[in-house]
Amino acid sequence: MEQDTGTLPPKKTFSEWYNELLWRAEIMDVRYPVKGLYVWYPHGFAMRRAVYGILREIMDREHKEALFPLLIPATEFMKEAEHIKGFEDEVYWVTRGGLSDLDIPLALRPTSETAIYPMYALWIRSHADLPLKIYQVVNSFRYETKHTRPLIRLREITSFKEAHTVHATWEEAEEQVRNAIVLYREFYERLCVPVLVSRRPDWDKFPGADYTIAVDTVMPDGKTLQIGTAHHLGDHFSRTFQIQFEDLSGEQKFAQQTCYGISERSIAALISIHGDDRGLVLPPCVAPVQIVVVPVIVGKRREEILSHAASLAQDLSGVGYRIEVDTRDLRPGAKYYYWEMRGVPLRLEIGPRDIDARAVIAVTRDGEKSALRRENLADQVREVYARFESRLRAKAKERIEAQISRVQSSSDIPAAMETGVAIIPWCGEIGCAEALARLSGGDVLGLLTDSGRVGNKEEQCIICGKPAAPALLGRAY
Ligand code: A5A
Ligand code: ZN
Secondary structure (H helix, E strand, O other): OOOOOOOOOOOOOHHHHHHHHHHHOOOEEOOOOOOOOOEEOHHHHHHHHHHHHHHHHHHHOOOEEOOOOOEEEHHHHOOOHHHHHHHHHHOOEEEEEOOEEEEEEEEEOOOOHHHHHHHHHHHOOEHHHOOEEEEEEEEEEOOOOOOOEOOOEOOEEEEEEEEEEEEOOHHHHHHHHHHHHHHHHHHHHHOOOOOEEEEOOHHHOOOOOOEEEEEEEEOOOOOEEEEEEEEEEEOHHHHHHOOEEEOOOOOEEEOEEEEEEEOOHHHHHHHHHHOEOOEOOOOHHHOOOOEEEEEOOOHHHHHHHHHHHHHHHHHHHHOOOOEEEOOOOOOHHHHHHHHHHOOOOEEEEEOHHHHHOOEEEEEEOOOOEEEEEOOOHHHHHHHHHHHHHHHHHHHHHHHHHHOEEEOOOHHHHHHHHHHOEEEEEEOOOHHHHHHHHHHHOOEEEEEEEOOOOEOOOOEEOOOOOOEEEEEEEEOEO
16 A cells, blocks of 8 residues: 555545545545545455444344345336336446347346345235345445545445335334334444434435435534435335235235435444544444554563563454554654554553553543553453543534534524534425525425424424424535
8 A cells, every 4th residue: 555644634624634534544545447436445444344244233133134136127127106216317227238238228226126126026925924124235326416425425335235124014114114213323323423313305205205214414514414214115116016915814915115224424424523633533343453552662672572562462352352563663653643544442552661560551542541450451441442432422422513503593594504504493395495495505304303203393484484393404415
């Protein structure tokens, strides 16, 4: 890899900071010669593996993982009218095999409803087959026309986790959507990423859905990023694809479905929210290297210090920590800089005095310094990590809360948008949403909710005065 010289732009210049950090911390290489397609460096990919390890662990509790093909025949893709309308201008088509034109063009999945549901129609026969809960982690392709950005808006989404569930009743599917949001909240809690959950307006729901619940976060520049969505599909697709089951009374019924997805935007959020002027900052659970040991070598005791560092690393890797000993012939300062850029949560420094004192100096990525005892080191590391994570979580929450303004009068909207997002009483009407969009330069993202139902309309719409509930107004990525 190229040697890093020079420094990272300050985080307050967010966009430059983000673009530079991606290559300096060896996450993505953006030089691939197709627009909207990027390369995962090994370090970035190791981080992806840790993040998706957590996501899989959460999903595996109540879903089974499967894998469906990338190519979807036009005949299937074109079946559901709303879905086609929503995606037709974003689909890549394969029209040739070698030198011959294909009889039926094949779509590269932009999402997999039309790949999965014809199979569900074969798999589902009776109520005993329900509920069915399957997910896959795949790449998917969308010919995005908005400005593409690494990890945020890709034409090849490399890390598309999509779940597709089938239920006997509309209410059960509704419960599943709620449950999906609970799972996504847990996922983001583990990443120390604060989220806002809202029900997208009808004109902004997933093509072919009854309704869409979205999970957003607020990026350091005050713009929102949609980092997950869950959709109640009703029986739109089951009617199209003939997904029927025999209920208890022997009657044939159309199934009720949901789907929900997360992409590498989760990693964009993680990087952007915690990173600082010196580089990546990662919660230990997703750090490719969780601990770096830096031997502070002085004179004669070189061998002794190195062997101490090695045995310490062995103890910690023995209990499962991902650990590196940096024995390179560099100044300690250069090593600190290198590992800080890559987001290593904990640095252990070991020098002659530490050996004599049977201690080790521990410095967290956010600068908490402590002397740990050589005995029971793993337990002490766990405690240091727990404090570090709760500081990360609190700091992210505090920053985002400071960027959210509760606004009761339309004249306060412009100032609120300067700092970030606004929560405003909104009636749900499209006319008022359009007025709010004009006033803010952003969009009404939806009515806030825990995970499904929207609260009672106990306030008054800031535009028309009709009964309203709190809605999220932001400029979205
Ligand atoms: N089948 C459902 C799950 C679906 O496709 N939903 S979705 O279109 O909303 O996409 C799920 C999530 O993928 C979005 O919430 C967003 O976080 C992410 N996503 C969508 N388009 C993306 C793109 N071009 N690049 C990166 N992430 C994207
Ligand atoms: Zn209104």
